[in-house]
Amino acid sequence: MTGFAKKSLLERVKLVIKDKEELRVPILVKEGVSAQRTIDSLQNNIEIEKSSVIQKELMHKMKILELGLYGEKSVQFELMNSFIPIHILHDLQLQHGEWKAQYDFVVITRKFILVIEVKNYYGNIQVTENGDFIRNVMKGKKIVFQEGFYSPIRQIERQTEVLRTLLQENGVIGNKTPIKQVVVFTNNKTILDLQKAKEEIRERIIRVDGLVEYISKELKKSSPVLLLDNRMSDIGRFLKDSHKEVELEKANDAVELKLLGETVESIANTPVEQTQNSSGLEDALRKYRKEKATAMGVKAFYIFSNQTLDEIVSKQPTSLEQLSTIRGIGEKKIEEFGQEILEVIHGNGSID
Secondary structure (H helix, E strand, C coil), rough: CHHHCCCCCHHHHHHHHCCCCCCCCEEEEEECCCCHHHHHHHHHHHCCCCCCCHHHHHHHHHHHHHHHHHHHHHHHHHCCCCCCCCEEEEEEEECCCCCEEEEEEECCCCCCCCEEEEEECCEEECCCCCCCEEEEEEEECCEEEEEEEHHHHHHHHHHHHHHHHHHHHHCCCCCCCCEEEEEEEEECCCCCCCCCCCCCHHHEEEHHHHCCCHHHHCCCCCCCCCCCHHHHHHHHHHHHHHCCCCCHHHHHHHHHHHCCCCCCHHHHHHHCCCCCCHHHHHHHHHHHHHHHHHHHHCCCCHHHHHHHHHHHHHCCCHHHHHHHCCCCCHCCCCHHHHHHHHHHHHHHHCCC
């Protein structure tokens, strides 16, 4: 590895002796570029693509990317205007052994390292007493769209372990250096319902306008370390040197998973054509989902979300392979419900 890990013990001692605490403003060590590159690539493909269907799919991917990038830019703005001495790394891709992790932001402060996961979801977010995350899209007081999604707390815990192991095994930090995590929701219309969430989850979920206050508050607490200017620079340089750029295709997949479903705007802009057959199929699928969920003792969205239902109605897959191309239908769902879903489609008379 380059950077801090290559320095000898004597060199490190000299740096510690010469180290100072003069930094007063944020420093952007690494700026994220992969998302914008992917957006540019998608735009080029849209311009040369002749198929309107493929153009629509590419535009959908680009819209998701732009939404994600907008959320991350709002976080970067808050960090860069915090007037706190921090080092900021945006869109970091790290690998340690077989473990890989993508970080929206890693922030190095005087007293701790902070992992930030950015979520730009539309709709209201509810966290249950069991730690389940549910997104609800409202129309007035009525829920018109609901889906569960993978816990971002678990996500940043995995990211933190990869980061901690990478830094410690390369001698960049000791085992006393704290690494904190926080999930930042950036859509200012989103309502966070954390009343039933455990305290350990509540304290790690914030809105973007509370990020600087969160960091300032944490910096007032005691810490087993004090990172001076040279040490902060070394950690930031090591992480930047360790960054591995992902391929465009992988970046696309990451963004698709990141937002987990269509936004309100996407739903409004991509209505399902309600023919007589599609309307009947939708009713049949809803009935199947309800009965299956009741039998299994789970929420309906566990079987499949409304977004997935709409796509099934729109595409009407005729095989497990076609069904697997629908967002929200992975290998596990194929094994559990795949054949039954196809039987519902066929039984409704929607396919020849």
